[in-house]
Amino acid sequence: MHNVYINKIAAFLPNEPVSNEEMEDVLGMISNKPSRARAIVLKSNGIKTRYYVIDKKTKTVSYNNAQITANAVKALEDNSFKLSDIECLICGTSTPDQLLPNHALMTQGELKLSNIEAVATAGICLSGVTSLKYGYMSILAGLKKNAVVTGSEAASLIMTDKNFHQEIESKIQELEKRKVIAFEKDFLRWMLSDGAGAVLLENVPNKDSISLKINWIEILSYAGEMPVCMYCGGKKEDERFIGWREVGSIEKVMHESLLSLQQDVRLLNHNIMYYTVEKPLFEIIKKRNIKESEIDYFLPHYSSQYFRDKVYEALKKIGFEIPFDKWFTNLPYKGNTGAASIYIMLEELFNSGKLKQGDKILCYVPESGRFSTSFFLLETV
Numbered sequence: 001m002h003n004v005y006i007n008k009i010a011a012f013l014p015n016e017p018v019s020n021e022e023m024e025d026v027l028g029m030i031s032n033k034p035s036r037a038r039a040i041v042l043k044s045n046g047i048k049t050r051y052y053v054i055d056k057k058t059k060t061v062s063y064n065n066a067q068i069t070a071n072a073v074k075a076l077e078d079n080s081f082k083l084s085d086i087e088c089l090i091c092g093t094s095t096p097d098q099l100l101p102n103h104a105l106m107t108q109g110e111l112k113l114s115n116i117e118a119v120a121t122a123g124i125c126l127s128g129v130t131s132l133k134y135g136y137m138s139i140l141a142g143l144k145k146n147a148v149v150t151g152s153e154a155a156s157l158i159m160t161d162k163n164f165h166q167e168i169e170s171k172i173q174e175l176e177k178r179k180v181i182a183f184e185k186d187f188l189r190w191m192l193s194d195g196a197g198a199v200l201l202e203n204v205p206n207k208d209s210i211s212l213k214i215n216w217i218e219i220l221s222y223a224g225e226m227p228v229c230m231y232c233g234g235k236k237e238d239e240r241f242i243g244w245r246e247v248g249s250i251e252k253v254m255h256e257s258l259l260s261l262q263q264d265v266r267l268l269n270h271n272i273m274y275y276t277v278e279k280p281l282f283e284i285i286k287k288r289n290i291k292e293s294e295i296d297y298f299l300p301h302y303s304s305q306y307f308r309d310k311v312y313e314a315l316k317k318i319g320f321e322i323p324f325d326k327w328f329t330n331l332p333y334k335g336n337t338g339a340a341s342i343y344i345m346l347e348e349l350f351n352s353g354k355l356k357q358g359d360k361i362l363c364y365v366p367e368s369g370r371f372s373t374s375f376f377l378l379e380t381v
Helices: 023-027 038-045 065-074 103-111 127-140 169-178 185-190 250-255 265-288 305-317 338-350
Strands: 005-012 088-093 117-121 146-154 194-202 212-221 234-237 240-243 297-300 360-367 372-380
Touching (some): 005 065, 005 338, 065 146, 117 127, 127 146, 127 372, 146 338, 265 360
Antiparallel strands (some): 146 194
């Protein structure tokens, strides 16, 4: 088997940053009324600026998902690596521009690349990690010498006012009473943003600069024992989850806002730490024989600062306490970009000049769709 190295990382954040005060002007007001949830959610999530494919000045759509992904891939190109060198392109997203063709093919089309293997991975936040793992396995097995993998989101196109009905008063009251972030419908509008990241994987490290060796990637799903939590394109009905095609007419689908993102906040808060940190990491520690003292950087993807202390307590509970001075996130100023988040964090750290030989980086990416998680370990060489 071959070693696999991350040799280049690039990120693309569309348009100018959007402040908290500008968000509703860009996304629009539901029923022409300002959101009562916005201030509560923003206070908890700690995000100050984010990026949208919607231009905040003109309110027009500047890019689609395939275009921001292609821009991230283009940023990998330099004197030592050309787009024509790509052997395999793997793209993960939860917000493709269309149902068919798949997102990787549309990105390939934007890049005008021919005669390569192109694969799309579906899901939510983990779709960026599954694309990474596909590329990693392709090189590990000796099938490819290189692969470009991506994670991207264009969530703002789902979060505009036209996709939502008027806020439900009971949800607002529940939010204020429990002081818990509710992620259903309108509340998610203030959590998500757009961006893309791309990584070049190769079977040899860089000669004159640092690389990140992928030591291992673990992905675990608990969908066999947990119900649907975060979803788009369907609804919960009694004990069943019904996809949008079973609901009936397109008019009914739109009337019930089934194409908006929704989340069962009670299910999330009761289970997210156990199923994405405590249970899986406890198993991974035994399997990989890792120690918290070996970790130099911890890159956690979480949707909100609300979960920061909860992640820390979950780590502490299983005897894997990583002090906050080893944590790295850019959530406050680059936003929650879903499948792209871990790429955008890694890009900033990789190009910061801070990494040194032997540094070990533990990455954590949870997904609440039906409770899945990933941890992977990188080492600076």
